[in-house]
Amino acid sequence: NAGVIQTPRHKVTGKGQEATLWCEPISGHSAVFWYRQTIVQGLEFLTYFRNQAPIDDSGMPKERFSAQMPNQSHSTLKIQSTQPQDSAVYLCASSLGTGGVERLFFGHGTKLSVL
Amino acid sequence: QQQVRQSPQSLTVWEGETAILNCSYEDSTFDYFPWYWQFPRESPALLIAIRPVSNKKEDGRFTIFFNKREKKLSLHITDSQPGDSATYFCAGEGSSGSWQLIFGSGTQLTVMP
Numbered sequence: 536n537a538g539v540i541q542t543p544r545h546k547v548t549g550k551g552q553e554a555t556l557w558c559e560p561i562s563g564h565s566a567v568f569w570y571r572q573t574i575v576q577g578l579e580f581l582t583y584f585r586n587q588a589p590i591d592d593s594g595m596p597k598e599r600f601s602a603q604m605p606n607q608s609h610s611t612l613k614i615q616s617t618q619p620q621d622s623a624v625y626l627c628a629s630s631l632g633t634g635g636v637e638r639l640f641f642g643h644g645t646k647l648s649v650l
Numbered sequence: 651q652q653q654v655r656q657s658p659q660s661l662t663v664w665e666g667e668t669a670i671l672n673c674s675y676e677d678s679t680f681d682y683f684p685w686y687w688q689f690p691r692e693s694p695a696l697l698i699a700i701r702p703v704s705n706k707k708e709d710g711r712f713t714i715f716f717n718k719r720e721k722k723l724s725l726h727i728t729d730s731q732p733g734d735s736a737t738y739f740c741a742g743e744g745s746s747g748s749w750q751l752i753f754g755s756g757t758q759l760t761v762m763p
Binding site: 644 | 686
């Protein structure tokens with residue numbers, strides 16, 4: 536079991552460019568979460584899926600952020616027109632999803648740097 | 651809106667001492683409180699968790715004390731070891747049906763040998 540896999544590990548974009556982050560959850564886990572971590576804001580919830588369906592996106596900045604889970608083996612987080620304030624470590628996590636959030640298994644994250 | 655607060659922001663103890671990390675929350679619907687720890691250059695990982703049906707949860711040297719009336723909890727680490735040096739996050743999950751975890755800002759613990 537390789538754990539939650541996130542690619543790329545680091546991404547550098549110019550202001551205004553698009554960034555797509557990828558996540559492969561642990562096989563058999565039905566819930567996938569996206570969090571953002573910065574020194575100032577800490578760990579912020581963005582969105583999550585259960586059985587591929589979007590359940591709660593209340594943490595997503597509405598205009599430029601979008602997330603999808605086209606199949607049970609991967610999810611993507613897309614940021615359009617990236618801004619310097621989007622610079623953060625984006626963490627994907629998965630859980631069994633049998634009842635409540637239970638134990639989250641985090642990936643190593645994608646460090647996004649917007650210049 | 652910061653629904654989960656942690657103190658202190660940083661804490662230094664000597665090896666063998668007991669470290670006490672504090673957490674408070676505002677939302678009375680929270681019914682699950684995990685603590686995650688994060689080592690430098692690593693991702694957070696679950697350490698220990700408690701539900702309000704209990705006021706204490708113990709796992710080896712780590713113990714959560716929970717006070718539902720005051721909406722406070724604390725993590726006690728007895729016989730602290732240098733390998734315990736990490737950032738500890740308290741989190742809360744509401745009973746509203748969303749599986750969103752609200753994390754506190756963390757306590758950075760340093761255990762000196």
